[in-house]
Amino acid sequence: MSAIWDPQHECMSRDELEQLQLERLQATLNRAYKNVRCYQNKFNALGIVPEDITSLGDLAKLPFTTKEDLRVNYPYGMFAVPLREVVRIHSSSGTTGKPTVVGYTRNDLKYWAGLVARFMTAAGVTPDDVIQITFGYGMFTGAFGLHYGSEAIGAAVIPMGGGNTEKQLMIMQDYRSTVLVGTPSYALTLAERMEKLGIDPKSLSLKVGLFGGEPWSEAMRTEIEQRLCISATDNYGLSEVIGPGVAGECPFKCGMHIAEDAFIAEIIDPETGEVLPPGSVGELVLTTLAKEAFPMIRYRTRDITSLVYEPCACGRTTVRMKKTMGRSDDMLIIKGVNVFPSQIEEVLFAIEGCEPHYQLVVERRGTTDVLEVDIEVTENIFFDEMKKQRAFLEQVEKRIESVIGVGVSVKLVEPGSIQRFEGKAQRVIDKRTL
Template sequence: MNFWQKEEETLSVDEIKQIQLERLQSVLNRVYDNVTFYRKKFKEMGLEPESLKSLDDISKFPFTYKSDLRDNYPYGMFAVPLRDIVRIHSSSGTTGKPTVVGYTRNDLENWKNLVARIMVAGGVTANDIVHIAFTYGLFTGGFGLHYAAEHIGASVIPVSSGNTKRQIMIMQDYRSSVLVCTPSYALHIAETLDKLNLTKNDIHLKYALLGSEPWGEKIREEVERRLGVIATDNYGLSEVMGPGVSGECLYKNGLHVNEDHFYVEIIDPETCEPLPEGEKGELVITTLTREAMPLIRYRTRDITRLYRDKCPCGRTLIKMEKPSGRTDDMIIVNGVNIFPSQVEEVLKEFDQTTPHYMIFVKKKGRLDMLEIDIEMTEALFFDEMKKQKAILEQITERMFNVLGIKPAIKFVEPKTIERFEGKAKRVIDLRNV
C-alpha cells in the first residue's frame, strides 16, 4: 500500500490549483458569513469574498495570528454552531489562555484521512501494530495519529507517554512495529534499551513516525541505527488541525504538503510580502476544508521553503523543507510549546521576584529539560532559607500549571541577570538539535 488516497495525492499541478481556487472562494464566503472576526477584518480592508479572482489574490486578505485566537477565546473563531462541534482540543497560548480548536464530524473524517496519507507514506499498513507514545488529552498529536492508524486498519496501542521500561516491555510482548512519539523520546527509549542490556533486535520496530519538535539528520541517523527503524518526519499544528498538514515519504527528501486541504504560502517575515517558490521564509497556511474553524492566512512562525520535485514515491504534492527555525520566541520542550511571556505572567504574581529571568533548555539524557533562573528581590535574598524554599515551591507549582511541564527553578542573587538595551534575549537553547 503506497498511497492512502492515490487520486488526490497524484493530481497534476493544474488540477491542484483549480481545486485550491474553488475551495479558497468557498472558505472565504463561509468565514465572511459566519465568523464576526473575519467579516469585520474584510470590511476594514475593503474586501469581499468575491475579491479573490485568482490564487495570487489571497495576498490581499488579512493574516490570522495566534493572538487572534486568544482574543476570541473560547469559541469566537468557530464558523458553525456549538451543536455541530463534536470534538474540542486546545494548545497552550502565549499567556494563560489556551487556543481552542473545534472539529465537526466531517472535520474528523478529513483529519483521519490526511494523517492516514502521511502514515501510509511513512510505511504504515493494515498489518502494523502502532505504538503511540504521545501524550493523550487536549494535545492533538496522540488522537490525530491514533484515529488515522485505526482508519488504515492497523492495530493501535495507546500507551501515552512516560514509564519507558513498561513501554519497552509492551513493545517486546505486543510486537509493536511502528513507533509514534517525539524524536527525543525515541532516543530516550534507545538509551533505556541500553540500560536494560537490550538491543534493537529485542524489539520488533520497523518504522518511527516522529514529530512535535524540531530534529535534524543527525538525530534521524541515531534513531534509525539504534532502534532499527526507518524514521520519517511529519508536521502539523493544533490551530489548523493538528498532525496531517505534511509528512515525509520513505524517500525522506522533503515533507509532502496536503495542499488540496491547505493553501500554503511563504512570506518574508519582515515585509509580509509573498516569496516565490523555493525561497526561504515564514510558512502561512489557509485551511481549505475545515468546517468548524477555518483559518485564513494563519502565520505559523515556522521558517521553511516550498518546492516541487519529481519524487520517486509518485506523489505530486508540493513539498516543504523541515522547518529550520521560528520568527517568534516560542520554544518546544519535549513536544510542549513554551513562550517566555508565560514565564513573565507567572512572575507578575510574586512580589518576591524581579522581572528579570533567563530560560535554559538543556538535555537530561535524551529528554529536554527546562531550567529557569529567576532574580530574587533584595528582601527575599536576605530572608531565611525556609521562606526562600517555600516561595520557590510556589513558583514551581504555578509554572507547572501554566506551562504544562515542570521546570527546574533556581533563584539567583539580585542584579546578577544581564540587562538588555534592545530586545531581551531570555532563552538560551543548549540542545544540539
C-alpha cells in the same frame, strides 16, 4: 516503495490541483466571512469581500490570522458553525496565556483521519501493523490525530500515551509493536533506556517511527535510526490548522508532502509579511480548504521552512516542505545574528563524544547577550584530564561558531544530567530580561 492512500488527491496535475484549491478557497472564504466575526472585521477593514478573490494569486490580498486572534476570540469566537455541530474540542496548553481553542465537526474528524492516513501510508504503515502512540492523550491533538489515522488504515493501535518509559518498553516487547509514534527526543529517551536495560533493538518488532511535535535535524534522524534500528520519518501539523496531517514524508525522505487539496501553503518574510518566491526560506503560512468548524485563513505558523515544487520520485505531485529550522518566535537573536537550535544540533551530532542531549542557555551580561551550550558528553570525555577536556571543548566551540557565525560558551555536563522530557524537549532557556 510504499502505497499511496489517496492517489486522486496526492497525484493530481498542478492545473487540476490549483483549480480545486481555488474552488475550495472561495467556499472557505464565504463561510468564514459569513459566520466568523473576526474575519468579517478583518475583511471589512481592508474593503475586501470574498468575491474579490478570483485567483490563487489574490490570496496575498487577504489579512493574516495569528495566534493572538485566537486568544482574543477565546473560546469559541473563531468557530464557523454552531456549537451543536461541533463534536470535538481541542486546545493548546495555554502556557503563554489563554489557550487557543479549536473545534471539529463530524466531517472534520473523518477528513482529519484520512489526511493522517496519507502520511502514515507514505511512511510504510499497513493494516498489518501494531502502532504504539507515545504522545500524551488529552487536549493536545497529536495522539488523537495519529490514532484516527491508524484506525482509518486498519492497523491495531496501542494508545499508551506519554511517559512511563519502562512500561513503554515492556509493551513494545510483549505486544510486538511495529510502529512507534511520538516526539524524536522521546525516541532517543527510549533508546537510552533500552541500552541501560540491555534490550537489543533488533529483538523488537519495530520497523518504522513517525515523529513530530518538535523540529529535529537529519543528524538526529540518523541517530534514532541507528539506535532503534528503524526507518524514522518526519510529519508536520499544528492544532490551530488541524493537528497532525498537514504534511509527512514518503520513503525518499526529501521533504514532507503537503496535503494541498486541504491546505494552501505560502512562504513569507516573517518581518515584512511579503510572499517570497518558490524555494525561499521563510515563515510558513497555511490556509485551510476543507475544515467546517474552524477555518483558518492565512494562518502564520511561525515555523521557518521552504517549499520544494520539483516532482518527487514517489509519484506524489504535491509540494514538499523541508524540515522546519525552528520558529520565527523561538529563534534566538544573539548579537544581531539569527540562531536556530537545529543548527547547533547538527554540529553536536557530528562530533564524536557528544550525547544527543543539549540545552541552550541565553543570558544578558551588561549589554551583551551570551549563549551557553550545555552538552552531555560520554563518561570518558567528562572524566578526561583537564587538558584533553579543554581541547575538546575548544573544538566544539569553534565548530558551532563556524556554523552560526557567533561565539558561544560550551559547558560539558555529565551523561543524564540534562532533564528529559516525555513530550517536546526544552532546548532553550532564555534568561534575558529584555
